[in-house]
Amino acid sequence: MPTCISLNNLTKHYGSTVAVKNLTLKVEEGEVLGLLGPNGAGKSTTLYMLAGLVRPDEGKINVFGRELQRNFVSIARRMGVLVERPVFYDYLSVRRNLKLFARLAGHDVNVDRLLDLVGLLHAGNARAGALSQGMRQRLGLAHAMLTEPELLLLDEPTAGLDLEGVQDILQLLRYLAKDARVTIVFSSHQMHEVESLCDRVAILNKGELVACERTDALLSYDQTSVEVLIDGSEGAAKRLSEQSWVEKVEAKPGRLQVRLREENVHQLAAFLVTGGYKVSAIMPRRRTLQDYFLKVMNQSEKGAAS
Amino acid sequence: MTRRIVQAYLFEMYKVIHYKYSAMGPVLVLIAVVCAPLLYPISKDEVSDYGFIAYITPVALNFLGFLLLLIYSAGLVSTELASGTIRQVLIRPVRRHEFVLAKLLNGMTYALLLTLIVGASSWLLAWLLGELMGVTYGGELLFTREEMSNAYLLGLLLSLAPQWAGVALALMFSSFFRSPMTAASGAVGGWILIDLVKYPLGIERFVFSTYLEKPWAVFSSRSEAIALDWFPGVWYVLGTSFAVMAVCTALAIVALQRRNLSA
Numbered sequence: 236m237p238t239c240i241s242l243n244n245l246t247k248h249y250g251s252t253v254a255v256k257n258l259t260l261k262v263e264e265g266e267v268l269g270l271l272g273p274n275g276a277g278k279s280t281t282l283y284m285l286a287g288l289v290r291p292d293e294g295k296i297n298v299f300g301r302e303l304q305r306n307f308v309s310i311a312r313r314m315g316v317l318v319e320r321p322v323f324y325d326y327l328s329v330r331r332n333l334k335l336f337a338r339l340a341g342h343d344v345n346v347d348r349l350l351d352l353v354g355l356l357h358a359g360n361a362r363a364g365a366l367s368q369g370m371r372q373r374l375g376l377a378h379a380m381l382t383e384p385e386l387l388l389l390d391e392p393t394a395g396l397d398l399e400g401v402q403d404i405l406q407l408l409r410y411l412a413k414d415a416r417v418t419i420v421f422s423s424h425q426m427h428e429v430e431s432l433c434d435r436v437a438i439l440n441k442g443e444l445v446a447c448e449r450t451d452a453l454l455s456y457d458q459t460s461v462e463v464l465i466d467g468s469e470g471a472a473k474r475l476s477e478q479s480w481v482e483k484v485e486a487k488p489g490r491l492q493v494r495l496r497e498e499n500v501h502q503l504a505a506f507l508v509t510g511g512y513k514v515s516a517i518m519p520r521r522r523t524l525q526d527y528f529l530k531v532m533n534q535s536e537k538g539a540a541s
Numbered sequence: 542m543t544r545r546i547v548q549a550y551l552f553e554m555y556k557v558i559h560y561k562y563s564a565m566g567p568v569l570v571l572i573a574v575v576c577a578p579l580l581y582p583i584s585k586d587e588v589s590d591y592g593f594i595a596y597i598t599p600v601a602l603n604f605l606g607f608l609l610l611l612i613y614s615a616g617l618v619s620t621e622l623a624s625g626t627i628r629q630v631l632i633r634p635v636r637r638h639e640f641v642l643a644k645l646l647n648g649m650t651y652a653l654l655l656t657l658i659v660g661a662s663s664w665l666l667a668w669l670l671g672e673l674m675g676v677t678y679g680g681e682l683l684f685t686r687e688e689m690s691n692a693y694l695l696g697l698l699l700s701l702a703p704q705w706a707g708v709a710l711a712l713m714f715s716s717f718f719r720s721p722m723t724a725a726s727g728a729v730g731g732w733i734l735i736d737l738v739k740y741p742l743g744i745e746r747f748v749f750s751t752y753l754e755k756p757w758a759v760f761s762s763r764s765e766a767i768a769l770d771w772f773p774g775v776w777y778v779l780g781t782s783f784a785v786m787a788v789c790t791a792l793a794i795v796a797l798q799r800r801n802l803s804a
Binding site: 341 | 548549551552560561624625628630634801
């Protein structure tokens with residue numbers, strides 16, 4: 236697949252603080268990339284450098300195969316950006332704000348369709364200044380989609396939204412990613428959003444890229460950590476704890492949580508069945524993004540300390 | 542590029558039209574002109590009242606109007622920086638220098654509007670309450686009404702140059718500071734400071750604000766039956782004004798180019 240975004244050794248300092256350090260990353264067309272990281276990790280700075288709002292000190296940014304600084308206008312026509320806490324002209328209505336920005340972009344747009352998409356049609360005539368944070372966020376998303384972009388850069392798109400709003404926005408983004416094949420790069424603190432939406436996650440810490448993996452690989456089943464539904468869990472736990480291939484076992488009424496030293500569920504199953512235990516199910520635990528994130532962050536912190 | 546500047550300028554105008562407080566400046570200068578007969582009484586007494594126009598135009602335009610213009614222009618970029626709306630604009634296909642030039646055109650249009658309001662209202666008032674005939678001296682007609690109105694029109698056009706320089710000066714401060722209040726203080730303070738030190742430093746000939754009232758000098762002299770030449774004053778007005786415009790606009794662009802527009 237062709238490359239949509241290519242970041243090469245991108246570095247940005249704010250005074251003596253390193254916001255982004257030697258970031259090299261590629262995003263393919265049609266891909267959804269999630270940027271994860273603690274506060275101050277450099278997620279927003281990376282997005283804003285991509286949006287042309289922040290100038291990198293070093294490094295190169297290529298979007299749609301063109302250098303961003305030199306070809307900003309042609310790239311911006313194909314790009315939509317949702318900034319953190321989007322602000323609009325308070326004295327203009329929601330509809331007028333969008334029409335105004337569409338005109339600035341030289342784009343003819345069906346504002347009502349866009350408002351409908353983000354669930355803001357009922358507030359079309361409301362002043363932007365009277366909107367709640369969640370509604371502003373929806374307006375920000377509508378603003379980002381004004382020009383039917385091929386690339387969307389979203390800084391915490393669900394911030395300030397209620398549960399229903401989060402679901403609406405995620406559904407919309409899923410539609411954009413899967414059906415409209417829009418390339419999306421977004422930052423978030425919400426692991427479940429990233430899990431459900433992204434093809435790939437990039438984890439940043441202190442401005443550095445510490446991991447970048449495909450989501451489906453990360454979210455596979457962990458064959459070393461299993462849950463067993465079993466009768467006589469106490470006895471089974473005692474016998475299992477004596478086995479060298481078992482790292483840890485924890486008994487709960489009617490179930491066991493077993494941590495194996497290696498991926499060897501068959502051995503566990505055979506051991507329990509031949510031991511005469513009545514086993515209803517053996518379920519490998521599904522890895523979560525949070526596990527991966529914490530693991531990566533832990534490694535990163537340890538690496539920095541050493 | 543021109544098309545994008547025009548688009549950005551139309552974007553600016555749309556906002557100005559829909560922002561109710563944009564009308565405050567024009568209304569204030571209009572009030573100043575309307576109140577002028579209290580300070581400079583005129584009547585229908587067969588004597589031309591060009592002196593009234595020559596009095597009120599610089600007062601309304603070069604003091605109150607210029608002050609309002611500086612404050613208005615100082616808010617052009619800084620208000621967008623303070624509120625964060627600038628990010629929504631600059632993620633669109635508009636380059637930063639095009640944005641600054643559109644803002645400059647916005648301020649220039651505002652100056653033109655104030656000038657037209659002062660010009661039209663002062664002439665209307667003089668026509669309604671006083672006399673607008675030729676200027677005579679000892680019974681001899683020195684300047685016809687047409688010559689007077691032409692002198693005024695030329696003065697009006699010429700007066701735009703130092704006002705536009707003021708716009709560029711304030712725009713520069715507007716790009717320097719995120720706070721509209723600081724930008725306005727810088728622009729007004731800068732103007733006053735330059736005016737205070739230009740004579741002791743002997744640089745008054747090179748300072749645009751020296752020539753704020755120069756465009757009205759010919760009209761004003763004629764209203765007192767004194768002939769005055771346009772030149773070389775015109776060159777000083779244009780030269781200093783456009784030099785300031787070029788330098789301040791360039792600095793405003795550089796300041797905005799270097800600015801990081803993160804949250």
